[in-house]
Amino acid sequence: MFVNNVVLGEALLSAFKQLFIHPLRTLLTISGIAIGIAALIAMMGIGEGTRQKVIDDMERIGGTGVISVELRGGAMNDQDRDNIQKDKLTREDMTLLSQASSLIMSISPVIHVPGMVFFADLRFEGQVYGTNQFYGEIRDWQVERGRFLTRVDLDYASNICVIGSEVRHNLFADQDPIGKKIHFRNDEFTVVGLMVERNFEAGRWLNKLILLPVDTVEKRITGQTNYTQILVKADKMASVSIVRDQIEKAIQSRHVNPDSIVIHSQVEVINSLERASMLMRFSFGSITLIVLVVGGIGIMNLMLVSVTERTREVGIHKAVGAKNIDIFLLFLFEAMSLSLLGGILGIVSGIQGGRFLSFAIATYLDNQVACIISNKAIMLAVFFSVFIGVVFGLYPAMKAANIDPSKALSYE
Amino acid sequence: MNKSAVIELDNICYTYGGGKQVFALQNISLSIGSGEFVAISGPSGSGKSTLMHILGCMLTPTSGGYCLLAEEVAGRTASQMAQIRNSTIGFVFQNFNLLPRASALKNVELPLIYAGIAGRKRKARALDVLTRVGLAARVSHHPNELSGGEKQRVAIARAIVSKPKILLADEPTGNLDRATGKAIIAMLKELAADGMTIIYVSHDLEMVAEATRSIHIVDSRVVGG
Structure with a gap:
């Protein structure tokens, strides 16, 4: 299967133009993806800001290189307590x-x-x-x-x-x-x-x-x-x-009873902090994924409507020589451009939302947490939105590709 | 086999429906030579459009052989059929089938896109054929800004832009008034004179009379021609 570059270019252009034919419909469809991506970006930004702040603070009170050796406070039983008191x-x-x-x-x-x-x-x-x-x-x-x-x-x-x-x-x-x-x-x-x-x-x-x-x-x-x-x-x-x-x-x-001494280092604190923030990212990530799936279903729904509406158009394209793969790409690009637009909207509003959250935390919680948006977060967001477009655009695009030109041209 | 034949149909049948099969076409055998100007006539539902779709490689016959330019069409893949539609056959429809959101020029460029022709060269060729059908002044108009006759001329321009050997027109005058219809038939005749094989469907006897050969179909069978 080979697609020539001319067809590829025209399909991309057409996908892009298609977004603006029904602007409201486009906007409503991509809002799901946009909300998901915005939440992802804002939370990743604030999460990273919080992590950075805690690490910075730790470094400012003597660096993360400090190890503390201390007596354990609460012992289990009387004998232990005696040992510790002696220690x-x-x-x-x-x-x-x-x-x-x-x-x-x-x-x-x-x-x-x-x-x-x-x-x-x-x-x-x-x-x-x-x-x-x-x-x-x-x-x-x-x-x-x-x-x-x-x-x-x-x-x-x-x-x-x-x-x-x-x-x-x-x-x-x-x-x-x-x-x-x-x-x-x-x-x-x-x-x-x-x-x-x-x-x-x-x-x-x-x-x-x-x-x-x-x-x-x-x-x-x-x-x-x-x-x-x-x-x-x-x-x-x-x-x-x-x-x-x-x-x-x-x-x-x-020491007789080595358990009576506790050794703390901030490396461990940072490690457990990393683990906690991983866990937070993971659980938040799954919620975001659900939002994105819902957004993807919205895109799939619109694409299915679009395929039905444009059956005759597909017939015309096929009558003048469009191959199944050409039609497939035409519709897949459309789904991808929808979700990518949603993603871009999400990134922009996510950055804005993150800044607002940071401002709200400063105002109401009296705590300075920056919203740090890494390139990694943005790349992840772009990747996810395109990925959603591909996954949920696949079926409608296949449906469009398999339209029978003879039937499509007599379709009312 | 007729050596100069561009289209050779051998016992073509087309049926639809599962258990109780309905024949849309029954044992059609035809031979159409290069440069012929052929009219197909017959009452509604006789199978004219099905025949045109088979000739245009948009439908695969249920049985029988179809040789196009001395090559068997049966067994071709969907993408090979698309290739044939793109390079060998031009199609004109009763209801024009222009893309509503594209200008006349863009509509005419469409087959050239699928032929992989880009940019200026594509535009020049589309302008060329639009001039040939007398629409040089209307290239940037959208279909809803064109009259029926103009729309059909855009459709003809689109059908001939990739220089096909065969032009198929399914009731090209069906949605047009008589005078405009006649002008369209005259345009087709001119293309035939230039060596293109033209097959058109019409049930208007006056239009059919323009053809150098007419084929009559009744109840899924050829009865004359």
Whole structure:
């Protein structure tokens, strides 16, 4: 079966012209495809925007290269609980972990201490963390004014602290906090540094932090070494899984009950996020597919009507020499151009809809989610719309191709 | 077999209906030579149109042999039949059968599209035949802007644009007034004089009288000619 290029060109042209003969009919027919494709594009855009935002936020609080080693919170039974309570994260663990891998960039212990901080007659319920000089680097958090904790602060267990922006607003309002003394647990700590405000979703909690040298917390407050967590930063993203495995081995070698220690890395968070967004895309994709099938049925319906209406025309074409394949292509191209037009309309309104959704999320949910339309999404949309046209145009086109010219010319 | 015959029918039958078969054509044997100007006449329902459709390769006879230009038509594929319709046969209908949404020029270009002729060459050839049928001034008009006679002339132009050996006209004057009808027959006669084999159907005796040969069909059989 061979179709000459002239016939091919004319069939394409005719398919395109056919769209504009009954504009309203065309518009109604393609609306199903357009809605399906628009939903696909908008949801893919917002989905991708959400994913990107979460990953960006994670990277901004110390990159995705951070691994956290911590004691498991809720144990199963009393015996477990006893074991865990006996279990501690100590200086030995710190040393062990820092030697566990050559791919570690920095390592930082953290002790959470609950309680209220005071300045003059003001108080603030923040989070007091005992940590070391690397915490800022691990969380990718810079000093705005003053300085961060130093090795010397730790060695001397000095009574100093570094505070987040929210602590400053609550205790000092517009005053310069540097040099002021805040009260915590019957002790005084001089503010030496103010950190930059974190104004993105996943980093805001940092603004409530009051950071003390970890030795100061051990010696003056808790009286013992029991880290809440140890943060480890790998030298680069790609080493995270390796470092994590090495840490796990090291932990298992030292702890009686390895289950009492949990190791988190954001790679896992990102992986499960990817899985969740895959799942979302999959379930949304199936709904879209249903809409597209409904749209396809609409196209098939119109094409069947069109074949019947144009029976005589098909007869004329055949009488002057059109082959079955020529007629087949004429009608298939028409179905394809219908669904492609629907697809294009869908892409345009999908992009617009996605932007609107993004705007609505910003306005009503106070959350910045961009609508990111990838070329992949657009290509997928074009592919799907053409595909639907082919699938649902196949039967009507075959029906048209098989019209008997002799009968068609006497058709009323 | 007549050596100069372009059309040779041997015992052609055409039946329709499943169990109780109805004959539309019964044992038709005909030989039509090159350049003949033949009229087929007969009452309504006698099978004239069926015969024309078989001659035009739009219908395959139930039985019998059809030699067109000394080649058997039976057993050809649908696409070979389309090829024959495109290159060897021109068809003119009683109700014109022009594409309503295409201009006269586009209608005439249609067979050339299926012959694979493109662009300027196609347009030039279509203009040429439209001039020949006297419609040079009406090329961009759509069928609904043309009179019956003009429509039929566009149809003739379309039928002859691919220079077929045979022109088949099924009651070409049926929807036209007498004067216009006569002009159409005169045009066909002129084409016959140029060597085209022309077969036309008419039940108007005056039109039939113009032919150099007439074939009469009654009740699915040839009774004279």
